[in-house]
Amino acid sequence: MTTRENAWGRWVTGLASSIERRNGVSLWRQIADRILQAIANGDFAENAALPPEIALAERYGVNRHTVRSAIAALVQEGVLKAEQGRGTFVLSRKRLSYPIGARTRFSAGLQGQTTERHIALLSSSTEPASRRIADALGIAKGAAVIRLETRGEADGHAVSRATTWFDAKRFAGIEAAMAETGSITTSLKRFGINDYLRQSTVLSARHADADDLAALDLQPGAIVLVTVAVNVTLDGEPIQFAESRFPAERVELKLSAGD
Amino acid sequence: MTTRENAWGRWVTGLASSIERRNGVSLWRQIADRILQAIANGDFAENAALPPEIALAERYGVNRHTVRSAIAALVQEGVLKAEQGRGTFVLSRKRLSYPIGARTRFSAGLQGQTTERHIALLSSSTEPASRRIADALGIAKGAAVIRLETRGEADGHAVSRATTWFDAKRFAGIEAAMAETGSITTSLKRFGINDYLRQSTVLSARHADADDLAALDLQPGAIVLVTVAVNVTLDGEPIQFAESRFPAERVELKLSAGD
């Protein structure tokens, strides 16, 4: 932690801070990240004005134009709105908090936080199972698996992008059911699976790739949270292997204690 | 997902791919990320040679010198080793898998994966509680809290960087105990707390800031996984508020099902 003002009664963020140069990440992107973070953190109320550009430039130790680049990116992203002569204002404040645990479901997860939510099936295909997927699903490497590319949406915003694999023999035609119902849980019921659990979840993070950028409507350079999960029946039979990507700037994952 | 070769029997990664330009993230940093990802994914065995620079340049659609910049960063990071005339080789392959759940502890978490592990106390201070911390700890805003800056280490590598807050009244002197024992669990026992649970954990991700870069020995532009957690006694009394940062390239978080 850099030496910071910490006199009693002073303003304390509780978060570390400072900007790095010649890193491979441009200053304006770093500052955009920081502003997003501050907004998600509640440092600025909704509809509140950001500090003026000159003040931000001073705070981050950069030129005003650099701050302007950061703001321009966030304006294009729909997070901020700049008005000449008045100031720059916060449009959307909160990150969605996405529960994750043994009984994680997409729709159940966001209850109360959003009004509309569903999963869109982007594409489907059949392919041979890689080692990784075969092991997870307990089938032979090279056996046919159905691959679904989906996007989760809430209130018109894309909040997740997932790639899911099923054993093609056991779940033949699940892509049609998925396209029809828009729900994996409902689709699985057609195959006699009324309940399932998340056996394991592994979390990581990385820069979003081109496909995720497009599907999630992100600015290049954005970070995605990645979960790799195996779902199993109550008997422990693996049924689904999935890699989901969440935009870190819009979504946080909340671990539910017991569930 | 971009249109990709998917003929039966062909090589299929199961992961998306492609490089974005003028994003705020330099090409060499993106490529370094991708190579790290591929290594963590097991695409390259330990000690195996990477494809030659020209092949990588072609695969990613960039100049050979750009690939060289990415490799140079990974060499400095200790992930790769380049040998003139021979090739570039993978040194460390695996990411640590860090269990996280109701009973997450630092040392218990990495059992079996590493030989040596401990927490180093970097600094401590007393400050007034911000709204966020006060709410989490159930104390008044502005009340004194003890703040600990720590670094988790395993096998000589920094694997986590945390900022922890305790109620200063209830846990006066905990920084001394922490410095002495090198363990939060042990320190808490001195205050009569023999067991505690993780009440909530919220996960997010962002670019590492300057302090985390230094403490975790990361290259600028690296991504950190962030967990914000509240620990409570078995009676539900909140005792600890913590924000931990994990280098995404070295650590993944594994959700333990029941625990």
Add this chain to the structure above:
DNA sequence: TATAGTTGTCTATATCAATAGACAAATTTT
């Protein structure tokens, strides 16, 4: 011992990122 393949170094050039300063345009405050 050649030859091919690979990493290392150098020069040159074009574009992006960042700084600097000046001033216009719009809004709010005095």
Add this chain to the structure above:
DNA sequence: AAAATTTGTCTATTGATATAGACAACTATA
């Protein structure tokens, strides 16, 4: 109405990023 504040636009300059090509240095193999 005037002044102060704030965002918007323009020009100019510097350094980092990326491309391009040539060749040296080193290793492994035919």
